[in-house]
Amino acid sequence: MRLFMVFAIVIFAMPITGFGWAEGSNILLDPDLMCKKTRRLRGKMAEICRRDSALLKEIINGINLGFRECEFQFRNRRWNCSTLRKSMRKILMRDTRETGFVNAITAAGVTYAVTKACTLGNLVECSCDKSHSRRNGGQPQMVNAVTAVAALEKQQSVFERNSTKNPLRKGNGNRRRRLLKNIKFPEGEWEWGGCSDNVNFGFRHSRVFLDSKYRRRSDFRTLVKLHNNMAGRLAIRDSVRLECKCHGLSGSCTVKTCWLKMPSFREVGNRLREKFDGAYKVVLRNDGNSFMPESEHVKPPSKYDLVYSDDSSDFCAPNVRTGSLGTQNRECNATSLGPDSCDLLCCNRGHRHHVVSEWVNCKCVFKWCCEVTCEKCLETRDINTCL
Ligand SMILES: *[C@@H]1O[C@H](CO)[C@@H](O)[C@H](O)[C@H]1NC(C)=O
Ligand SMILES: *[C@@H]1O[C@H](CO)[C@@H](O)[C@H](O)[C@H]1NC(C)=O
Ligand SMILES: *[C@@H]1O[C@H](CO)[C@@H](O)[C@H](O)[C@H]1NC(C)=O
Secondary structure (H helix, E strand, C coil), X not given: CHHHHHHHHHHHHHHHHHCCCCCCCHHHHCHHHHHHHCCCCCHHHHHHHCCCCHHHHHHHHHHHHHHHHHHHHCCCCCCCCCXXXXXXXXXXXXXXXXXXXXXXXXXHHHHHHHHHHHHCCCCCCCCCECCCCCCECCECCECCHHHHHHHHHHHHHCCCCCCCCCCCCCCHHHHHHHHHHCCCCCCCCXXXXXXXXXXXXXXXXXXXXXXXXXXXXXXXXXXXXXXXHHHHHHHHHCCCEEEEEEECHXXXXXXXXXXXXXXXXXXXXXXXXXXXXXXXXXXECCCCCCEXXXXXXXXXXXXXCCEECCCCCCCCCEECCCCEECCCCCEEXXXXXXXXXXXXXXXXXXXXXXXXXXEEEEEEEEECCCEEEEEEEEEEEEEEEEC
């Protein structure tokens, strides 16, 4: 019986995944189909799709990392970034700010996961960046403002192309100022050492995997999608920073080294969520291959900003067209004034209050060595759920 069910589900699922590349959404929901569906794999894509490729696994990990962070960032909102297929598929087929966030955070996730895998030595194709620490005639390379900025610039320059599609390029002064923010110098003499995160490889492969299907298209939605993917990758690349540590016997600090390190993925998520809150609604320009803010009083978005073209639904009620699951039965917070407040989360429909009691571990004591013993206490908790 169970075997039959599995079989039935497989058959049923086929037509759903069979179309949809045209909409572009399903790369994120079915990443391994990307390799199977692309007839003539060439160049970098072929490299990623090689059988049992560890790189492909890291890319898929990265997409999942992005989805998990999205769920975390939106856990208190009406749209909670549920990755239920029936919802996410619809979200990805539209062009709302939610779509933009998912595209950005997953593109960032791939950049992050692949870069981390390189640093940890888990991929044969790449490794961490030791170029700064290479000894120069036996002498260590010292870290100072000049070498640190140069190292960050090296990471950032590889993909800066003078694209006519992006008329918003900023001057170099801005850029140096931004770079210096990522460099906090400890006092004294420090040298380059260790493994720096090598963002370029992750950045490039995020781009190959997620963007290459669309690179030759120039319709409005594709422009928006590629912009948001790039904003996600830049949220990582341009916040790589200098990190320094002392090493030596019992904290003697005989060896002082610095290296380049990505921010935590949580920081990246926080930053992109801010961009979500300030996302720009854009329209196609007359030239047909770039966009501009819908409102003429708004300054143009930068490459770090998220953009969208469709207004979002309010996500109050379930709606199969928009992918909204509604907020019925969601837990709200009766004392909060934020988006998780009962009024906002429940869309003024009202909420139900109940008290639940549960046994939890309490009065835990640590016994030498190494055991923790706890008592069980009955704890009550107020729970409010949306009607
Ligand atoms: C980029 O290219 C355009 C035309 O191709 C040129 O006018 C512009 O000065 C270039 N910008 C930079 C920063 O090189
Ligand atoms: C997200 O919202 C859906 C629909 O209301 C709900 O079923 C799900 O439990 C929520 N997920 C989390 C993590 O709260
Ligand atoms: C509810 O909101 C208040 C105020 O923002 C906060 O202090 C509290 O921790 C929240 N409770 C829960 C269960 O999240």
